[in-house]
Every structure is written in structure tokens, then in C-alpha cells.
Amino acid sequence: MKLQSELSGLGRFALSLLACLGAAVAATSTDIQSRVHEYDLKNGLHVIVYVDSSTPVVTTSVWYKVGSYDEPTGSTGLSHMLEHMSYKRTDVYGPGDFQRLVNSAGGNMNGFTTKYYTGYFEDFASDRYELAMKLEAARMGTCVFPDSEFESEHGVVSEERRIHDNFPATQFREQFEATALLASPQRNPTIGWSDDVRSFTVRAVRDWYKERYNPANAALVVAGDVRPEDVRAKAEKYFGKLRGRPVERRDFYNSEPEQKGERRLTVTGRTSLPSMAFAYRVPGIRDSAWYAGVVAASILGDGETSWLFRKLVIELGLATGVSVYASVERDPGLFEISVTPKAESLIPRIEQVVQAEVERAGKELASEREMQSVRNKVLADVTFARDYTFGMAYWLATSYILFGDWRQVIEYPEHVGRVTAEQVRDYCGTYLKPDNRTTGILLPMKEEK
Amino acid sequence: MRSTSAATFCLLTSLFCFVASAFGLPIYRDSLPNGLVVLTYEDHHLPAVSMTLVCRSGGACDPKGLGGAAAMMADLLTRGTATMSGDSVKSVVEFLGARFAGVVEDDYSGVELKALSKDLGTALDLLSDAVLNPAFDSQQIELQRDRMLARVRRYSDIPLVEVQVEFMKLAYGDHPYGHMTEGDTASLPRIGRENLVEFYRTYFRPNNCFLVAAGDLDHDDLAAAVQKRLSAWTPAPVPVLTAAPLTAPERIRARVITRSDLNQTYVEFGHPGISATDPDLLPVRLMSYILGGTAMSSRLGVDVRVKGGLAYDVRCYFERERLPSMFKATVQTAQPKEAITLMLRDIETMHDSGVTKRELLDAQNYYTGSFPLGYASLDGKLGQLRTMELYGYGMDWLVKFPDKVRAVTLDEVNKAARDRLNPGRYWMVVIGPVTKEDLGLTDVDWVE
Numbered sequence: 001m002k003l004q005s006e007l008s009g010l011g012r013f014a015l016s017l018l019a020c021l022g023a024a025v026a027a028t029s030t031d032i033q034s035r036v037h038e039y040d041l042k043n044g045l046h047v048i049v050y051v052d053s054s055t056p057v058v059t060t061s062v063w064y065k066v067g068s069y070d071e072p073t074g075s076t077g078l079s080h081m082l083e084h085m086s087y088k089r090t091d092v093y094g095p096g097d098f099q100r101l102v103n104s105a106g107g108n109m110n111g112f113t114t115k116y117y118t119g120y121f122e123d124f125a126s127d128r129y130e131l132a133m134k135l136e137a138a139r140m141g142t143c144v145f146p147d148s149e150f151e152s153e154h155g156v157v158s159e160e161r162r163i164h165d166n167f168p169a170t171q172f173r174e175q176f177e178a179t180a181l182l183a184s185p186q187r188n189p190t191i192g193w194s195d196d197v198r199s200f201t202v203r204a205v206r207d208w209y210k211e212r213y214n215p216a217n218a219a220l221v222v223a224g225d226v227r228p229e230d231v232r233a234k235a236e237k238y239f240g241k242l243r244g245r246p247v248e249r250r251d252f253y254n255s256e257p258e259q260k261g262e263r264r265l266t267v268t269g270r271t272s273l274p275s276m277a278f279a280y281r282v283p284g285i286r287d288s289a290w291y292a293g294v295v296a297a298s299i300l301g302d303g304e305t306s307w308l309f310r311k312l313v314i315e316l317g318l319a320t321g322v323s324v325y326a327s328v329e330r331d332p333g334l335f336e337i338s339v340t341p342k343a344e345s346l347i348p349r350i351e352q353v354v355q356a357e358v359e360r361a362g363k364e365l366a367s368e369r370e371m372q373s374v375r376n377k378v379l380a381d382v383t384f385a386r387d388y389t390f391g392m393a394y395w396l397a398t399s400y401i402l403f404g405d406w407r408q409v410i411e412y413p414e415h416v417g418r419v420t421a422e423q424v425r426d427y428c429g430t431y432l433k434p435d436n437r438t439t440g441i442l443l444p445m446k447e448e449k
Numbered sequence: 450m451r452s453t454s455a456a457t458f459c460l461l462t463s464l465f466c467f468v469a470s471a472f473g474l475p476i477y478r479d480s481l482p483n484g485l486v487v488l489t490y491e492d493h494h495l496p497a498v499s500m501t502l503v504c505r506s507g508g509a510c511d512p513k514g515l516g517g518a519a520a521m522m523a524d525l526l527t528r529g530t531a532t533m534s535g536d537s538v539k540s541v542v543e544f545l546g547a548r549f550a551g552v553v554e555d556d557y558s559g560v561e562l563k564a565l566s567k568d569l570g571t572a573l574d575l576l577s578d579a580v581l582n583p584a585f586d587s588q589q590i591e592l593q594r595d596r597m598l599a600r601v602r603r604y605s606d607i608p609l610v611e612v613q614v615e616f617m618k619l620a621y622g623d624h625p626y627g628h629m630t631e632g633d634t635a636s637l638p639r640i641g642r643e644n645l646v647e648f649y650r651t652y653f654r655p656n657n658c659f660l661v662a663a664g665d666l667d668h669d670d671l672a673a674a675v676q677k678r679l680s681a682w683t684p685a686p687v688p689v690l691t692a693a694p695l696t697a698p699e700r701i702r703a704r705v706i707t708r709s710d711l712n713q714t715y716v717e718f719g720h721p722g723i724s725a726t727d728p729d730l731l732p733v734r735l736m737s738y739i740l741g742g743t744a745m746s747s748r749l750g751v752d753v754r755v756k757g758g759l760a761y762d763v764r765c766y767f768e769r770e771r772l773p774s775m776f777k778a779t780v781q782t783a784q785p786k787e788a789i790t791l792m793l794r795d796i797e798t799m800h801d802s803g804v805t806k807r808e809l810l811d812a813q814n815y816y817t818g819s820f821p822l823g824y825a826s827l828d829g830k831l832g833q834l835r836t837m838e839l840y841g842y843g844m845d846w847l848v849k850f851p852d853k854v855r856a857v858t859l860d861e862v863n864k865a866a867r868d869r870l871n872p873g874r875y876w877m878v879v880i881g882p883v884t885k886e887d888l889g890l891t892d893v894d895w896v897e
Contacts, residue, residue, distance in 0.1 A: 271606045
């Protein structure tokens with residue numbers, strides 16, 4: 001059969017793929033570069049435009065360099081609260097207007113807050129994205145936060161917090177991160193700790209807005225079927241009149257104390273299934289070793305051919321799922337392994353197996369096929385991500401905010417492609433050690449008899 | 450091999466039954482001699498292809514008591530064939546950076562494959578081998594059963610999902626849509642290999658399937674490649690899914706599940722709705738959008754969230770499925786009495802008074818303006834083509850949809866509100882730190 005002959009020739013196929021890959025990355029890089037236009041307005045607003053006229057759709061997005069990372073103790077979640085309040089009232093718009101205007105013009109919109117940034121976007125057919133510029137400029141420069149409109153939105157955010165409270169996996173996640181990290185603001189949940197959320201005041205929201213929301217602390221990213229000169233004219237028209245003030249962002253790169261041994265956490269919750277998580281302290285994205293972590297995470301836990309999936313799920317039947325992730329943090333962050341055990345009784349055995357596999361990763365080299373598989377996945381993922389104008393805007397914006405340059409979009413596959421099996425082995429051998437680890441277990445709450 | 454003249458269906462001999470392009474859009478449709486339809490959207494802006502082999506029978510066709518059979522069958526198609534182990538399949542897929550997985554909804558099941566276009570030949574080999582020669586290997590079945598069991602157990606941790614499951618139990622009875630397509634902890638252990646094989650043999654027939662693909666492909670080449678690989682796939686009569694229509698209770702029929710460990714109450718209520726092919730589909734959807742289609746600008750959104758500050762999310766919608774399904778409204782709130790009161794009031798007002806011209810115009814503008822957003826990406830195109838073919842909307846659907854939306858009149862929408870909303874005749878499930886006395890509801894049949 002044709003399939004069989006092709007598969008038996010997989011080795012040849014892999015070799016030819018290797019030869020193609022470098023050319024494919026280069027072609028993608030050149031193509032993206034030719035589509036990007038980047039400049040600053042006089043007020044400091046950074047503008048990135050990505051031209052893709054394949055469909056008549058445009059994503060207009062504004063990204064503020066503010067998130068839970070920046071919040072002072074006792075005010076966690078304030079950026080998220082501000083995100084909600086920013087939909088309420090500006091100089092000309094009132095509650096509900098943003099969504100009503102966007103939807104009635106055939107658009108979709110949303111906003112979101114993360115540790116490092118707050119983003120807002122509108123998707124429109126390409127003949128009407130000017131409305132997004134108008135709305136986002138109003139949000140950036142003219143939000144007002146009347147006392148009378150705070151209470152209801154505070155209620156909305158409190159309800160959102162309650163959704164988190166009632167999901168055991170989220171509760172576990174929050175407590176796990178706060179155990180793995182002691183001092184870095186990365187340890188705080190973006191939505192804020194419950195008591196902080198209860199304590200928000202409208203005055204604090206106003207102050208946070210004055211301090212952080214202005215053109216010099218933001219990026220406008222437009223992706224889709226646009227003419228760059230048209231975007232520039234609209235950006236000048238709507239955002240150019242706003243005053244920019246540079247915002248000093250405190251850097252917590254060295255905030256975490258040295259880990260002096262393994263930390264352990266057990267959380268009980270109304271869950272029918274236990275969960276396990278292992279987090280190792282590792283370099284963040286400002287360290288070139290981070291790319292070895294990305295490759296290590298893929299080899300250990302991405303897909304059913306990965307080391308941990310094969311061992312825990314297929315060979316030993318101890319777990320039903322595994323995922324591994326090298327977090328994208330500017331500061332030293334976490335390399336995380338999550339496991340869904342088949343049963344609570346298997347937890348000790350799973351711990352042993354995970355440790356044995358990561359130790360093996362610190363001694364043995366991944367095969368060339370495994371390394372090539374990672375490169376292929378990255379190339380495919382990069383290609384798939386370009387399919388959405390919002391995806392492209394998101395990618396460009398987060399590259400700019402986190403890595404300091406949108407070009408990370410094209411450099412990422414190149415960096416990953418240059419990682420060697422030896423670097424992956426050394427990364428695992430250096431960082432994936434028990435005394436550099438936090439182990440967390442979520443257990444079903446025992447029913448009272 | 451394809452027609453390029455708009456709105457023309459050409460009868461061809463031998464290889465294909467008919468071919469069409471769709472009104473200026475690069476959409477093409479063929480029917481192979483064995484009945485398999487090949488439907489494509491050519492889009493060369495990226496070197497990638499996304500495709501799904503859709504079987505027109507899904508979770509609604511799960512045998513009684515074996516909820517999850519269609520889902521498990523679909524996943525098993527990607528886990529090994531007569532000549533290739535499940536591990537080998539996964540190895541090839543992951544090496545290519547491709548995605549290959551089973552999919553299931555009430556109305557369909559199938560396998561989806563996304564790959565770089567340079568790997569299209571290998572992808573088609575994998576897909577066709579999966580469709581023609583699935584192994585249903587016992588070890589792979591157990592592996593997938595464990596994963597599905599873990600997933601449904603995890604769902605039960607989430608009150609947002611729990612309230613949906615309980616609503617299903619209360620409202621649907623034995624209706625084909627009355628169970629989770631993923632199955633549950635009772636049904637999944639009962640599914641045997643013979644059930645999967647039976648489902649596959651009964652429903653996975655070329656005359657009951659279509660291949661939908663979008664991306665960097667040439668329709669004629671793809672259709673020929675599919676014909677070459679799947680010509681041995683034999684058609685057979687397929688049972689038609691039928692069900693007695695759902696009947697609304699005479700008054701509210703509600704169940705309260707008191708959970709003192711929660712700090713928020715989860716509410717879902719609804720009554721029988723319409724089918725995906727109902728002639729009133731567009732007026733109903735426009736009305737439903739105005740009533741509860743968005744969290745911040747719909748009537749429910751404004752009253753419950755924006756003004757009331759009672760919930761993060763509140764919405765209502767008419768499900769779109771082959772059989773008449775359900776109208777549902779949901780909210781999560783620490784103040785259920787207030788939120789439910791507002792929601793019931795808004796629905797009743799909609800029923801009695803309908804919508805304003807301005808509301809209808811805004812809704813029409815949203816539907817027509819946002820329609821292109823829905824098929825901007827390859828996955829979006831795939832989804833639109835799948836819906837179009839699954840419910841027989843016709844090749845002109847994408848082109849004519851905006852005009853059809855604009856043609857809906859105020860009278861039609863208000864008639865839809867009067868005819869299709871049924872205030873006071875709801876099933877309702879409430880889960881939270883409350884008792885039935887806390888809800889302030891009257892004229893209710895309480896279910897313990």
C-alpha cells in the first residue's frame with residue numbers, strides 16, 4: 001500500500017525535511033518582515049502594523065505594559081478591576097456603549113489582563129476598523145470612573161472571583177504558584193486575592209489609571225487587511241493628541257530568594273480526581289537558556305510520543321495525562337510538569353517516575369529525530385498562528401512587551417532550531433533537581449461520615 | 450474538473466457526480482461515486498491545510514446507556530489501523546507538527562487533521578487509512594477510556610458544567626441530546642469494542658460522510674486524491690435519527706441542589722427550542738441575540754451585569770441542532786433571587802412586547818458585519834462549510850446569508866418572540882448555597 005511504502009521511507013522523508021526546514025524558516029521570516037511596519041508616535045505610543053490582505057478583516061488592539069506583576073501588596077487584581085471599569089465611561093461613551101457600538105458595526109471585542117500586560121482588541125471587517133481606533137483612544141485618554149458606577153462593576157468582578165473560588169483546579173493552581181515563588185509578584189493571581197478584590201476602591205482604580213494608562217506605556221498593534229499609511233493617519237488622528245508620560249516599571253528580576261530545598265504543598269478540594277504538579281525554578285526569557293527549556297518541555301511532555309507521556313500513561317498506566325511547560329516569564333520562572341494520576345494511591349510511584357525521567361533527561365541526549373520533531377512542531381505552530389489576525393496581533397504584541405522586540409516572532413523558530421541535544425541535557429541536569437522543585441498535590445476532600 | 454461558472458452544477462461522468470463553485474467564493478463541492486462529498490475552500494495565504502472527515506451521526510446516535518460511544522469511536526480512528534499501530538500514527542503526526550484528533554458533537558462525529566500543505570499527501574494517507582481500516586485496538590481503547598473518564602470526572606469538579614449536566618437530566622429525558630457527548634462515569638465503562646465497531650460499521654459510511662477542507666489546496670487535486678484513496682469505501686443504508694419532540698412543562702419544573710461549599714449559585718433554565726433547519730431560524734436568532742446574546746449590551750446583560758452588578762456572565766441562546774433542541778438561559782451569581790427575577794422578567798417582556806426597530810437594526814448589523822469574521826481563518830472556513838453541508842443550507846449560504854439577515858422584518862422577529870419563547874414553562878436547575886425558599890419563585894413544581 002502507498003501508505004506503508006511512505007512510512008517505511010520515513011527516515012528518508014525526515015532527512016529531506018531537515019533540508020527543507022531551514023529554507024522554510026527563512027521564507028517565513030522574510031515574508032513576515034515584509035509585512036510589518038513599526039514606528040513610535042511623538043507621544044511615545046509604539047505602533048506595529050501587520051499587513052495581511054488575504055481576508056477583509058482587521059484586528060485593532062492596544063496593549064498596556066501593566067498587569068498583576070506591577071501591583072503593590074494588598075492591591076492584587078487592581079489592573080483587572082481597571083480593565084473592567086475601562087468599559088464603563090469615557091468623555092463621550094457610557095456603560096455598555098463599547099460593546100453596543102462594536103457589535104452593531106459587526107465587530108467583536110474583548111479585553112484581558114495578565115501578569116505583564118493588559119490587552120484590548122476589536123475585530124472588524126476591514127472597512128470599519130476606524131471605530132476601534134476611536135474607542136481605544138477614548139479608553140486610553142479619557143476614562144472617568146464615577147463613584148456611582150463602581151459598585152455594580154465591583155460586583156461583577158467579585159462574581160468572576162467566585163467562579164475561580166469554586167473550581168478546585170484553579171484554587172490549587174493559585175496556591176501552588178504562591179508556594180513555588182515566595183517574593184516575586186509572579187506568585188499573585190491576576191484576578192487578585194479574594195480579600196484584595198473585596199477591598200478595591202474607585203479611588204485606587206483612578207490612581208492606577210493615571211499612573212499607568214498613557215501612550216508612552218502602550219502599544220497599538222493592528223493586523224489584517226489595512227494600508228499602513230491609513231493606519232498611521234488614523235493613529236495620529238485619534239491617539240496623537242494624547243499626552244505620553246514614560247512609566248517606570250519596577251524590575252523584580254532578583255526578587256526571589258534562593259531555593260534551599262524542595263517545597264511541598266497538599267491542597268484538598270471538592271474534586272473527584274487528584275492532580276499533581278512539579279515546578280522547578282529555571283531561567284526566564286531574558287536568559288538564552290530559556291530556549292533549551294522550551295525544547296526540553298516539548299521532549300518531556302508534548303504529545304503522546306514524549307518521554308513522560310510514554311512512561312506514565314502508556315508503559316506504566318499510572319496516569320491519564322501529562323503536560324510540561326516552560327513558563328514565559330521575564331524573570332526567572334518555572335518549568336512545570338502536571339500529571340493527572342489514575343488514582344490517589346499511585347501518587348508516590350508517579351513522583352518516583354517523574355524524577356527518574358527528568359534525571360534521565362539530565363544524562364541522556366534526546367535523539368536527532370526527537371530534536372527534529374520539536375523544530376517541525378515549532379514551524380507548524382508558527383504557520384498555524386498566522387492564520388488569525390488576532391493571533392498575529394497577539395504574537396507581535398507579546399513579543400514586543402515581553403521580549404522587547406516584535407522580531408521575536410521570527411527569531412523564535414531560529415532560536416529553537418539552534419538548540420542542541422547537549423544543551424537540553426545540560427538544562428535538565430542543571431535545573432530539574434529535587435531541591436530546586438516545588439511539589440504540589442490536589443487531593444479529593446474526604447467526605448465526613 | 451470543476452465548474453467556474455457561478456451557480457452552475459455540472460453533471461459529469463465517471464469520477465465525480467457533480468461539481469460546483471459557490472457564487473464567486475473559492476468553494477467547491479464534489480460527490481464521489483460512493484456518495485462521499487468533498488467540499489473545499491481554497492485559500493493559499495498560508496502553506497497549511499485544515500480538514501475534517503465529518504460523519505453525519507454523532508453523540509445523538511450513541512446507543513442507549515452508552516453515552517460517549519461516538520466520541521470514543523472517533524478518537525479510536527486516530528489510534529491505529531490494520532497495518533499501523535496507534536503509536537506509529539501518533540509518531541508520524543507529531544513528527545510533522547500536525548494535529549490529528551477525533552471530534553464529536555450531538556449531530557456529527559469524525560476526525561480532523563491540520564498540517565502544513567507540503568505534508569498533505571501524508572496527511573491524506575493517514576486520514577484515509579484511519580477511515581478505511583481502523584484497528585480499534587483493545588489497549589488503545591482502554592487508554593482512551595481512562596482519559597475520557599478522567600475528563601468527565603474533572604468536569605464534575607466544575608459547577609458551571611455540573612449545572613448543565615443536571616439540566617440535561619431534568620429536561621431531556623430519553624431524548625438523543627439528553628447526555629454528554631463525552632459520556633459519563635456510568636456509561637464509559639460499559640462501552641465495549643463491539644459497540645465501537647458497530648457504531649463505525651453502521652454510521653461511518655461514505656454516503657453518510659463528507660470531507661471538508663480549507664487552505665492551501667487545489668480542489669481538483671484533492672478530490673482526485675481522495676477518490677484514489679477512498680474509492681473502496683462502500684456505502685450502505687444508514688438509520689435516520691428521529692425523536693419525539695421535547696414538550697415544555699406546564700409550569701416551572703425546578704430542582705435545587707444545595708451546595709454549602711460554594712460561594713456562588715449556578716443557574717440554568719430553558720424550554721424546547723427550534724431545529725437548525727427551522728424556517729424561523731434567523732428571526733429567532735436575531736431575537737435571542739437582542740435578549741441575551743452578549744454579556745454587556747443585550748437586555749439580560751444590561752440588566753443583570755451592567756446595571757445590576759449581579760453576575761460576570763449572563764446569556765441566553767437557542768441551540769442550533771438537527772432535531773429541535775433547547776432554548777437556554779444561564780447565570781452564575783451570589784444573588785440568585787435577584788438575577789433570576791430579572792431574567793424571567795426580561796424574557797417575558799421580550800415575549801409580550803418584542804424588539805424595537807433600533808434593536809433589530811443593530812442585531813442585523815452585527816450578524817451581517819461579523820459574518821466574514823467567522824470565516825476569516827482556515828478553521829473558521831472549515832466550521833462554516835461543515836455547518837453549511839451538515840444542515841443542507843446550500844452552496845449559496847455564505848454569499849446570501851447577509852441579504853437573508855437584512856430581509857428579516859420586525860414583525861417576523863416579534864412573531865418569533867411570541868411563538869418561540871414560552872415564559873413560565875421552564876425546566877430549571879439551581880446549584881449553590883441556597884434552598885428553594887431563597888429563590889422567591891412561585892408556581893413551581895419542585896423536583897427533589
